[in-house]
Amino acid sequence: MINSFSLAQMPAIEFGWGCTDSRLADAILAQSQNQVMLISGGYADAHFVEPRLARVFECRKVHRVVVRGEPSPAVVDKLVAEAPQGIELVIGFGGGSVLDAAKAVAGLLPERFSVVDYLEGVGCGRKIQHTPVPFMAVPTTAGTGSETTKNAVISKLGEYKKSFRDDRLLAKQAWLDPAFLPHCPASVLYPTAMDAFTQLLESYVTLKANPITDALAWQGMCLFKGAFDLIASNDPTCQQQGYGQLMLAASLSGMTLANAGLGAVHGLAGPIGAYFEAPHGVVCARLLAPITRANIEALQIASSEQATTALNKYVQVAELLTGHRGLAGLVAYLEQMSADYVPQGLAEFGLRADNLAPVLACCRAGSMLGNPLVLSDQALKQAMMAAL
Structure with missing residues (x-):
């Protein structure tokens, strides 16, 4: 139903x-x-x-x-x-x-x-x-x-x-x-675009997703796929196509987050932005792969219908982005994208293993409530450590 x-x-x-x-x-x-x-x-x-x-x-x-x-x-x-x-x-x-x-x-x-x-x-x-x-x-x-x-x-x-x-x-x-x-420096263009993709993926697997937001999120991810390669080409027509895909994907991500909510990446990004002068797009880009890994690992041992639905959606995204249904491949793809386009680790903005407690203490409201399942503090800290 x-x-x-x-x-x-x-x-x-x-x-x-x-x-x-x-x-x-x-x-x-x-x-x-x-x-x-x-x-x-x-x-x-x-x-x-x-x-x-x-x-x-x-x-x-x-x-x-x-x-x-x-x-x-x-x-x-x-x-x-x-x-x-x-x-x-x-x-x-x-x-x-x-x-x-x-x-x-x-x-x-x-x-x-x-x-x-x-x-x-x-x-x-x-x-x-x-x-x-x-x-x-x-x-x-x-x-x-x-x-x-x-x-x-x-x-x-x-x-x-x-x-x-x-x-x-x-x-x-x-x-x-x-x-x-085209006037955006790479240090702005790529992290902000990664934020948009994060919003699309999170709103696709969130607890509050519905058939309309799923359709919008899927279309947004299809637009995002390959956009960076088009922008990097020497063909002005391809470049315009890539920029257009990014602009539309970002607006679709706003529609989906407004109606379906987000997840653990943004649940952490909010308090990280409150306590550290770290650009929001960079935070999301660096957290995307480790949080996706944590979600997948937790979903694989969960037994609810909701968990099965979210896991199947990750499989669909893996096939869209990599051509294969392997979930390890999806995480590797996101890791490589972050390494290629947003290489700054969060340690550059002052995050360390010993100062993450305030983030964990106030990350459970807002976007975190939409995550497909509750992640432990240990899993969240591990994800932040991987993003340093």
Whole structure:
């Protein structure tokens, strides 16, 4: 039998090489009359914004700010406090952290309380009472899928990394332009893409998967397969195809995580990001193979129907990626991908065998609840040790 499930609303999506060149400005003008707020990343602001939004700057009052790094409560609250009244549209133009900041600001502008009040497991449980300002997402990386999710991730280094979540935070439109991706340095492109793949795989085997999220996750993994090789070719057409596959796969990963949840990789990545200045994509890429190994080993000795289903899904992914149904081959494939594209170990960011206890102490909520089975602290620590 198919278990009961619900599916969240999706944003309107515009996809295509160069789709933001002229039509993005038209969309912004059509959805505003007077004043908009533009939140962009430093690189996007310097290279992408002006040529695409020149007419917006001419025809609208634009409150323009730049966000660098993962948004903290202090940053988000400052953006909200300094925003003028009457903002009709918030545009996030940049990577996943920029989109998270813009999404949070759009949700907070009508009420202007601190974002901490709304954070899961941290705040006072405040819920949005007024409709957020419409939010438009323009991702310039292919990673977090924030453009298709209903949560904004907020970090306070040394304390927490939590979500501000509400169905009404979903973007009104998401503009997916793969033409941004060739400008990403390899140190950004590959870890963020590995984060997207991790989200697709975790949402495929999660306890809360359903037939629709399975279809989206499978399509996303099919798009991801071979994309790096296409990008590395000398044929511009192949390169464009590879970048397009990554951009679409990342957005599909946002849809699947929003509706099916994630698993142990992201269960660990949250607290690791809270306690260490480690890039999220790198953390996920380095944990993916050891957590997949731990899950497979635990599932092989479990006896539930749920465990059998998850194990069969890993077999399907193994065949997709390697051409064989061997689970050891899947782990080896993920290990090689990490070694080739994200060679930095987590030790480079301060993680050591003797300072992982705080991560283990607060990793059991959130994404960890979707893992196909409960992994022991020992298994989780072993996975983190393998990622060092």
